[in-house]
Amino acid sequence: MPTYAYACTQCGHRFDAVQTFSDATLTECPECGGQLRKQYGSVGVTFNGSGFYRTDSRAGKGGGAGGAEAKPATSSKSEAKASPASSGT
Numbered sequence: 001m002p003t004y005a006y007a008c009t010q011c012g013h014r015f016d017a018v019q020t021f022s023d024a025t026l027t028e029c030p031e032c033g034g035q036l037r038k039q040y041g042s043v044g045v046t047f048n049g050s051g052f053y054r055t056d057s058r059a060g061k062g063g064g065a066g067g068a069e070a071k072p073a074t075s076s077k078s079e080a081k082a083s084p085a086s087s088g089t
Helices: 063-088
Strands: 003-008 016-018 034-037
Touching: none
Parallel strands: none
Antiparallel strands: 003 016, 003 034
């Protein structure tokens, strides 16, 4: 559930409220009964884990050549693993 920041326009009291998206916006200050105003601030967003990066689509970094070299190396490793298993049977 999101947390919303509120500030009173009369007394300046500030507080946070945890509300669902369907809850109505708070309008009355719990301290003085004045009018509340929702506060908006910058939100820090962090993407963790593997994913897409800004440099993924750039051709100048050698991404196309590096990807082509990695595929034959992977297939030769799988062939090397398959041969001893088949000869052992």
